[in-house]
Amino acid sequence: MARISSSKMREHLKVYFIAGSTNVSDPLPEVLQKAIDGGITIFQYREKGDGALTGEAYVTLGKELKELCNKGGIPFIVNDDVELALALGADGVHIGQEDDNVLDVRQKIGDRILGVSAHTLEEARKALQDGADYLGVGPVFPTSSKNDTREVCGPQFVATLRGQGIDAPIVAIGGISITNAREVVEGKADGLSVISAISQAGDPREAAKQLKEVW
Ligand SMILES: Nc1nc(C(F)(F)F)ncc1COP(=O)(O)OP(=O)(O)O
Numbered sequence: 017m018a019r020i021s022s023s024k025m026r027e028h029l030k031v032y033f034i035a036g037s038t039n040v041s042d043p044l045p046e047v048l049q050k051a052i053d054g055g056i057t058i059f060q061y062r063e064k065g066d067g068a069l070t071g072e073a074y075v076t077l078g079k080e081l082k083e084l085c086n087k088g089g090i091p092f093i094v095n096d097d098v099e100l101a102l103a104l105g106a107d108g109v110h111i112g113q114e115d116d117n118v119l120d121v122r123q124k125i126g127d128r129i130l131g132v133s134a135h136t137l138e139e140a141r142k143a144l145q146d147g148a149d150y151l152g153v154g155p156v157f158p159t160s161s162k163n164d165t166r167e168v169c170g171p172q173f174v175a176t177l178r179g180q181g182i183d184a185p186i187v188a189i190g191g192i193s194i195t196n197a198r199e200v201v202e203g204k205a206d207g208l209s210v211i212s213a214i215s216q217a218g219d220p221r222e223a224a225k226q227l228k229e230v231w
């Protein structure tokens with residue numbers, strides 16, 4: 017298996033749904049299936065925060081979500097937890113600046129997809145140099161889904177990175193919804209990632225469909 021190409025990675029990043037059991041009121045597998053039906057292009061299992069599952073329940077849910085992604089033909093990404101990603105046979109992992117070292121994770125996961133959060137030009141350059149396949153850049157808008165974010169950088173920050181020579185696949189994250197998604201597209205991101213815009217939507221399928229239609 018070779019590393020994913022940038023063009024294929026950009027396609028996968030278009031509508032990136034991220035969720036864990038604490039982000040939904042209905043069972044996450046049901047929400048994920050609706051999101052897949054609506055056209056999400058990649059999913060990240062991010063089981064974090066108060067009330068997050070642990071132990072067997074954490075692994076069992078991950079297995080179920082991975083199966084849905086496999087059937088739906090989209091990559092299944094695990095947030096932070098490289099061991100779980102390997103145990104589940106995930107398609108990749110996403111790590112942030114406070115997580116494991118990018119070089120070490122690349123070594124552990126082989127050619128699987130590796131996403132890295134970046135908030136500055138230096139962090140972006142280093143992550144790519146160390147083996148990231150895509151960057152998660154944000155928060156582009158204020159967000160209620162994560163309480164320890166760096167300061168809001170705005171949707172134009174991705175365009176700034178492009179101007180500084182970062183032409184790798186980038187997905188924007190943070191407070192994105194259907195009402196501001198166009199700004200993300202105009203800001204030269206390759207994709208938009210959302211938690212509550214889908215996980216808290218009355219109709220996750222419709223929400224995913226509308227976000228897909230922005231492209
Ligand atoms: N989970 C993420 N996924 C993305 C993605 F690019 F996939 F959209 N970008 C950024 C993050 C944030 O990652 P991190 O800074 O480690 O915080 P946390 O582990 O709490 O999510």
Ligand SMILES: [Mg+2]
Binds near residue numbers: 095096111112
């Ligand atoms: Mg993390």
